[in-house]
Amino acid sequence: xxxxxxxxxxxxxxxxxxxxxxxxxxxxxxxxxxxxxxxxxxxxxxxxxxxxxxxxxxxxxxxxxxxxxxxxxxxxxxxxxxxxxxxxxxxxxxxxxxxxxxxxxxxxxxxxxxxxxxxxxxxxxxxxxxxxxxxxxxxxxxxxxxxxxxxxxxxxxxxxxxxxxxxxxxxxxxxxxxxxxxxxxxxxxxxxxxxxxxxxxxxxxxxxxxxxxxxxxxxxxxxxxxxxxxxxxxxxxxxxxxxxxxxxxxxxxxxxxxxxxxxxxxxxxxxxxxxxxxxxxxxxxxxxxxxxxxxxxxxxxxxxxxxxxxxxxxxxxxxxxxxxxxxxxxxxxxxxxxxxxxxxxxxxxxxxxxxxxxxxxxxxxxxxxxxxxxxxxxxxxxxxxxxxxxxxxxxxxxxxxxxxxxxxxxxxxxxxxxxxxxxxxxxxxxxxxxxxxxxxxxxxxxxxxxxxxxxxxxxxxxxxxxxxxxxxxxxxxxxxxxxxxxxxxxxxxxxxxxxxxxxxxxxxxxxxxxxxxxxxxxxxxxxxxxxxxxxxxxxxxxxxxxxxxxxxxxxxxxxxxxxxxxxxxxxxxxxxxxxxxxxxxxxxxxxxxxxxxxxxxxxxxxxxxxxxxxxxxxxxxxxxxxxxxxxxxxxxxxxxxxxxxxxxxxxxxxxxxxxxxxxxxxxxxxxxxxxxxxxxxxxxxxxxxxxxxx
Amino acid sequence: xxxxxxxxxxxxxxxxxxxxxxxxxxxxxxxxxxxxxxxxxxxxxxxxxxxxxxxxxxxxxxxxxxxxxxxxxxxxxxxxxxxxxxxxxxxxxxxxxxxx
Numbered sequence: 001x002x003x004x005x006x007x008x009x010x011x012x013x014x015x016x017x018x019x020x021x022x023x024x025x026x027x028x029x030x031x032x033x034x035x036x037x038x039x040x041x042x043x044x045x046x047x048x049x050x051x052x053x054x055x056x057x058x059x060x061x062x063x064x065x066x067x068x069x070x071x072x073x074x075x076x077x078x079x080x081x082x083x084x085x086x087x088x089x090x091x092x093x094x095x096x097x098x099x100x101x102x103x104x105x106x107x108x109x110x111x112x113x114x115x116x117x118x119x120x121x122x123x124x125x126x127x128x129x130x131x132x133x134x135x136x137x138x139x140x141x142x143x144x145x146x147x148x149x150x151x152x153x154x155x156x157x158x159x160x161x162x163x164x165x166x167x168x169x170x171x172x173x174x175x176x177x178x179x180x181x182x183x184x185x186x187x188x189x190x191x192x193x194x195x196x197x198x199x200x201x202x203x204x205x206x207x208x209x210x211x212x213x214x215x216x217x218x219x220x221x222x223x224x225x226x227x228x229x230x231x232x233x234x235x236x237x238x239x240x241x242x243x244x245x246x247x248x249x250x251x252x253x254x255x256x257x258x259x260x261x262x263x264x265x266x267x268x269x270x271x272x273x274x275x276x277x278x279x280x281x282x283x284x285x286x287x288x289x290x291x292x293x294x295x296x297x298x299x300x301x302x303x304x305x306x307x308x309x310x311x312x313x314x315x316x317x318x319x320x321x322x323x324x325x326x327x328x329x330x331x332x333x334x335x336x337x338x339x340x341x342x343x344x345x346x347x348x349x350x351x352x353x354x355x356x357x358x359x360x361x362x363x364x365x366x367x368x369x370x371x372x373x374x375x376x377x378x379x380x381x382x383x384x385x386x387x388x389x390x391x392x393x394x395x396x397x398x399x400x401x402x403x404x405x406x407x408x409x410x411x412x413x414x415x416x417x418x419x420x421x422x423x424x425x426x427x428x429x430x431x432x433x434x435x436x437x438x439x440x441x442x443x444x445x446x447x448x449x450x451x452x453x454x455x456x457x458x459x460x461x462x463x464x465x466x467x468x469x470x471x472x473x474x475x476x477x478x479x480x481x482x483x484x485x486x487x488x489x490x491x492x493x494x495x496x497x498x499x500x501x502x503x504x505x506x507x508x509x510x511x512x513x514x515x516x517x518x519x520x521x522x523x524x525x526x527x528x529x530x531x532x533x534x535x536x537x538x539x540x541x542x543x544x545x546x547x548x549x550x551x552x553x554x555x556x557x558x559x560x561x562x563x564x565x566x567x568x569x570x571x572x573x574x575x576x577x578x579x580x581x582x583x584x585x586x587x588x589x590x591x592x593x594x595x596x597x598x599x600x601x602x603x604x605x606x607x608x609x610x611x612x613x614x615x616x617x618x619x620x621x622x623x624x625x626x627x628x629x630x631x632x633x634x635x636x637x638x639x640x641x642x643x644x645x646x647x648x649x650x651x652x653x654x655x656x657x658x659x660x661x662x663x664x665x666x667x668x669x670x671x672x673x674x675x676x677x678x679x680x681x682x683x684x685x686x687x688x689x690x691x692x693x694x
Numbered sequence: 695x696x697x698x699x700x701x702x703x704x705x706x707x708x709x710x711x712x713x714x715x716x717x718x719x720x721x722x723x724x725x726x727x728x729x730x731x732x733x734x735x736x737x738x739x740x741x742x743x744x745x746x747x748x749x750x751x752x753x754x755x756x757x758x759x760x761x762x763x764x765x766x767x768x769x770x771x772x773x774x775x776x777x778x779x780x781x782x783x784x785x786x787x788x789x790x791x792x793x794x
Contacts, residue, residue, distance in 0.1 A: 670790025672725075676716050 001060075002052040003068055004045035005087040008097055009136045011042040015129035023122025032112045035125035039108045039132055043101035050094040054554065061090055061557035066212035066223070068093075069142050076145075080206035088142035088211060092558040095355060095551075096139040096287055103279045103362050104132045106523045110370050111271040113520035114377055124164060124269070131157035135280055139287060143210040144193045144224065147288075151189055151248065154281050155182035161276060162268040174264035181261040185251020192244035199237060200227045211291070225294035229561060235299070242295055242302030245288060246309070253285030253339045256313045260618060262336055266328040270373030273328060278335045278369050279362040286342040286358050290351040294561045297349070304435065307347015311442040314340025316616075318449035322456075323613045325601065326383050327372050330457055334409065335365055337446060344439050345424040348431040349562050352555040356538045357420035359551075363534045364408035364417055367527035368454075371402040374516035374524065375461055379468065385460045386601045387468035394513045397521045399462045401528040406458050408531040410451040410584045419535030421447065422577050429576040430568030440576065447580045451587025459591060460599035466513075467599075701742035708735035720785050722774050726767065733763050 015038025023031055053068065060067050068089030076083040108128060115124050134157050138150030155178075163175030193209065201207030204227065212223035228238055249255065254262035265277045276282070289296060289306060296303045314337045321333035338361050345354040375391060375398060376383055392399045408415035411422060425447070428440040515521065537551045568576070604610070611617070708731055715728025737756045744752030778784050 668793050670793025672786045672789065673717050680713060680717070 001056050001068060001089070002048055003070055003087075003089050004049045005068075005089050005093070005097070005136075005140045006070065006072065007045040008042045008049065008101060009087065009133065009140060011038045011045070012129045012132035012136065014038060016126050016133055019122055019126035019129060023126055026122075028121055031122050031125050035129055036105065036108045036112070038129050039101060039105045042132060042136070043098075043105045046094075046097040046101045049089055050098050053089060053091055053094040058553075058557045062560050064212075064214070065090060065221070065225075065557070066142070066210075066214040069212065069214050071142075071214075081201070081208070083143060083145050083209055085146060086142040086210075087140040089140070090558055091555050092287075092290060092355065093139050095359065095555065097136060099283075099359055099362050100135045100139060100280045101132065103366050103527075104128075104135075104275060106526055107271050107275040107279075107366060107370070110274075110373070110520050110523040111269075113517045114271050114373055115269060116517075118269075120164065124161075127157060127160045127164070128272075128275070131161065131276060131281070135284070138284055142212075143208075144196060145209050148186070148189055148193060151252065151284065152186050154284060155179060155186065155252070158182070158265065158276050158281055161272040162265045164268055164272065168267070171267040174261070174267040178261040178265050181258050182251050184258060185248040188244045188247030188251070192241050192248070195237065195241050195244065196224055196228065199234075199241070200224060203227050225292070225561075229294040229298045238295060239299040239302050242292070242299045243305060245292055245295075246285075246302060246306055249285030249288050249306075249343075250309065251285075252288075253282050253343070254336045255285070255309050255339065255343060256316060259313065259317065259336050260622065263329050263332040263615075266326070266332050270328065270369060270376055273332070274366045274369030274373065277332065278365040282335060282339060283342070283358045283362070286339065286346065286354055289343070289346045290355055290558070293351050293559055296346075297561055297563070303347055303349065305347075306343050307435065307439055310340045310343025310345075310347055311439040312340075313337070314344065314446045315442045315449075316340075318446045318453065319612055320615045321453040322449060323609060325385050327375070327385050327388070327457060327461065328369075328383055330385075330453055331365070331368055331372060334368075334450065334453065335361075337450065338365065338409070341421060341424050341443065341446070344428060344443060347439065348427055348436060350424070350427040351559050351562065352552040353420065353423045353427060353538075355555060356551050357417075357424055360408070360416035360420040360531075360534050360538070363527055363530040364405040364415075367401055367405040367524065367531055368409065370520070370524055370527065371398050371405065372457075372461075374398045374520055377516060377520070378513050382468060385457070385599060388461045388466075389464045389468075389599055390462070390466040391513065392462040395462075395515045397515060397524060401524040402462070403458060404528045404531050406454045408535075409454050410588060411447055411580055412584065412588075413581065414532075414535065416531045416534035418581075419538040422573075422580060423538060425580050426568040426573040426576045430572050444580055444583050448583040448587040451584035452591045453587075455588045455591035456595050456599070459595035463595070464597060464599060698742050698746040702739055705735045705739040705742070708732075708738065720787055722770075722784050722786055725786065726770055726774075730763060730767075733759055 015034055018034055019031060026034075056067075066088065069086055070089070071084045071086035074082055074084040108125070111124065111128065115121055118124060131154065134150055134153035136150075138147060138154055141147045141150055159175050159179040159182075162178050163172050165171045197207050197209060200209075204222070208223060208227070210223045211225055212221065228241070247258075251258040262277055262282065266273055268277070296306070317333045317336035317340065321330045321337065324330045324333065338357070342354040342357050342361070345351070345357060374395065375388065378391075378395060378398075379388070382388065404415065408417035411418045413419075421443075425440060425443045428436055428443055430436070516524075538549065604613075614620070712728045712730075712732030712735060715731065716725050719725055719728065737759055740752040740756050740759075744750060744756075774784055777789065781788070
């Protein structure tokens, strides 16, 4: 087995270091070459590793899950306990590495066009490389400690890139929001790791954080997963560990109740939204649940929570996406909703389908974002759907690729999304029980909503007539935002943000709107191709041959402890498929009825519409119950506690010291004879003391 | 031979004279001489005890004290000269720059 995971990790790191140190001084072409080169080489190494895993018989990984484990360096040694830096190559991480570096590479190339005239070009690409590095670390780590390191670094990369246009208050506020919410998740992960350590330490006396230890030839399997999942285990402790892991997942993958940061993350540049906030980083939670499947398998209760949260989130986010006016926000909520699908699949033990949907979603969601990015780029930063429309003729490539992605996400055969989504729905339907059917129903409804909102975008952006007044002439992030936006309300009060609105001196009509440059259209075409054929690695079980499912077969060794997964029967699969396709088509039809002749925005006083339009007032709610009290507390603390109590205390100490020292300094007369007298007096006292004591 | 207490009385008288000199006089040269007086008072008692106890320890201390006194005088005189050069005056009561 050729294992190049270290190279996959190091190339982006190298790119990051070079660009971070020297990016300021080299030309844009050089920056682009280095950044794309680093990511491309990483992709190449990932591909080589992937194919070598593909060529390794599955039994290797079944008998020794750590067969592809490489240990480079021992970080912590404490008695018998040690944590080493190692990278694990197995089918799951191989697939993830491919997706991360592959989609990452495409987006790197695309960014070369999108960020063309941004003053922070080098900074942007060094962050992008840093993100790839962090994500590879997260995916490749062979123990929980380095998983946590990667997890936190990914959050940092996200923070840096959301706040990339730091001159804008809204961007900075969004970045902070993302960081804070992600830290909540990191905290959950950290506690989970502590608990895992105490658990394994109690079990074998030394403790370990490695997923799997390499047992050598014929040795018994050890490691966290074996330790936690073999009897005797303490059921409730494992459940708590799983739930804590899932807290981390909800934060990173933007599930209820920690999803609020993702829509705001759209403040970052659009390619970043595509890469981090749609295709790769947010899937880290899905990856973690899949990675930790042996633990989740022995804690069905936790898995049920995963499924329920996924389902509720899917429906909730899809309903918000229905009527948003900011095109990127629609896609953001759509991402949350699709991630909900993945968790639903994992909730019914069908991890490989969750990963399958993760992959296809990476293709079509990256494509959706990049296509929308091309539109935004052409319109000079306009994100408001009310000021778009009729762009089909002006931007044909963007239009067609967007339609392909829209069909894929709606689950229309034979596009990629169809296969994965249908497999999820099929397994939900097959798992049965009240939970299974409820989740299935949610999934079906969500599929309809998905079809509706995504085609609302298609019609709104590309059909009808152009409603804007030509491209806004604004370089990215150059302008200082005048508006004194209260940071915590930045997103809540402005459901639609359009940069540079209200500028009368705009171009006239759509005559000045042009298709994106080649460097941007080629990535679109590649992703469109993947969105068409990407699903063929997955489900052909529809045609009655359940054995033919290359991806699931490939991933099977990782999930070999999963025993409760119910393969949908032929009939059930077909029923589910038929229903879901019909429902999504209904959604698309609904969008066509409402917006087919062009998008028209009307004030709608319907309370339900208002509720959804304002995103269920979640932001307002949190501002009211959490942020306002916290701010109030902070102000009170800074005034009373800090000002009077703490500062008062230290001021009092200073006052006492100054007084006593002023008194004492009088003794320092400067007259030598005084000192001499003092010494004499001291000597006399000492002598007297000895004399009297005697 | 005289009893040891006589020596000690002389030594104590010398020491007291020295102390009074240090405390009362303002001329650093005189203060130095008084310090020498104190040191030699101590030397005297050392030697007296040395004879009385029939041990050379005390005499060794005397040599040490003499050496230190010599060194101290060198440093002290250098200081006095240097102060005199800058201030044109060596009254110790005027050297009170370090007062609190």
